[in-house]
Amino acid sequence: MASFAGGALPPDHVIVSALRAGDEAMFAALLDTWSRGMLRVARSYVSTDDSAEEVVQDTWLAVIGAIDDFEGRSSVRTWVYRILVNAAKKRGLRESRTLPWSALEFDGGPGVDPSRFHGVDAGLPGSWKVAPAAWPTPENQALAAEVRGLIAEALAELPPRQRIVITLRDVEGCTSEEVCDILDISPANQRVLLHRARTVVRDRLEGYFRSVMAAE
Amino acid sequence: MGTEGKAGSVVKRFTCGELVEVVTAYLDDALDEPDRAAVESHLARCADCGLYLDQFRATVRAVADQPGEQLSQPVRDRLMAAFKARHPSS
Numbered sequence: 462m463a464s465f466a467g468g469a470l471p472p473d474h475v476i477v478s479a480l481r482a483g484d485e486a487m488f489a490a491l492l493d494t495w496s497r498g499m500l501r502v503a504r505s506y507v508s509t510d511d512s513a514e515e516v517v518q519d520t521w522l523a524v525i526g527a528i529d530d531f532e533g534r535s536s537v538r539t540w541v542y543r544i545l546v547n548a549a550k551k552r553g554l555r556e557s558r559t560l561p562w563s564a565l566e567f568d569g570g571p572g573v574d575p576s577r578f579h580g581v582d583a584g585l586p587g588s589w590k591v592a593p594a595a596w597p598t599p600e601n602q603a604l605a606a607e608v609r610g611l612i613a614e615a616l617a618e619l620p621p622r623q624r625i626v627i628t629l630r631d632v633e634g635c636t637s638e639e640v641c642d643i644l645d646i647s648p649a650n651q652r653v654l655l656h657r658a659r660t661v662v663r664d665r666l667e668g669y670f671r672s673v674m675a676a677e
Numbered sequence: 678m679g680t681e682g683k684a685g686s687v688v689k690r691f692t693c694g695e696l697v698e699v700v701t702a703y704l705d706d707a708l709d710e711p712d713r714a715a716v717e718s719h720l721a722r723c724a725d726c727g728l729y730l731d732q733f734r735a736t737v738r739a740v741a742d743q744p745g746e747q748l749s750q751p752v753r754d755r756l757m758a759a760f761k762a763r764h765p766s767s
């Protein structure tokens with residue numbers, strides 16, 4: 462049986478044949494590698510942590526039942542996440558908690574506050590009024606832990622679609638193609654959601670580092 | 678966002694305010710060639726946007742560092758059992 466302690470998962474064809482052959486270590490490795498991200502994503506669709514865990518459980522049960530039918534038209538991870546998102550949406554509907562995927566939840570304006578840049582009457586229109594300040598390197602543990610907490614807070618406050626996209630891309634390391642396939646959204650839509658989410662998180666970090674440096 | 682270059686060719690230029698809105702597309706290598714070149718020429722002469730880009734990258738790295746909840750042990754056990762039940766031979 463395979464061992465993946467601390468290592469990356471093998472290529473998809475290896476994963477699929479191992480699962481079909483009943484390789485428990487492989488199944489355990491997938492569970493332990495992907496469930497965290499799946500819980501996070503499911504949680505954006507449903508109203509409680511328990512519901513999210515049930516959705517993830519149902520997803521894995523569906524994966525166990527359907528692995529023989531997997532056709533390899535997408536990556537295994539995309540396939541699993543598509544099952545998850547469908548299950549989570551259904552569950553969310555039952556809980557009357559629907560995400561406005563089709564409605565625009567943003568106004569289409571810029572991500573960075575326009576007042577940070579000079580207007581058209583300035584010598585250099587569109588240039589920074591006040592340049593971004595350098596950040597301290599969070600080398601000390603306390604600072605790193607605070608940054609993690611701050612980011613968790615910022616992610617939790619994002620509109621759901623932005624949170625789902627940044628989670629898949631930047632926390633779980635999915636490619637933009639995978640995210641588009643998982644969520645059935647266009648590359649342009651994916652990019653807008655990701656960009657807005659990242660911009661919000663960067664702003665939060667900027668505010669935090671400014672206050673840290675002001676206190677020193 | 679373009680200004681006329683000589684011989685009618687359009688040379689793209691980004692302001693700082695425009696550049697910060699295409700950073701994700703730039704990092705994903707999703708810009709078309711004139712836009713990508715315009716971002717790089719802007720970055721070559723604008724330290725402020727260079728710093729912004731560095732901080733944007735640092736943000737992406739920091740987001741990857743999020744801890745998360747794992748499945749609870751009972752659910753994990755149930756799933757392992759379901760997997761084994763489907764493959765009783767192994």
Ligand SMILES: [Zn+2]
Pocket residue numbers: 588692693696719723725726727
């Ligand atoms: Zn600039």
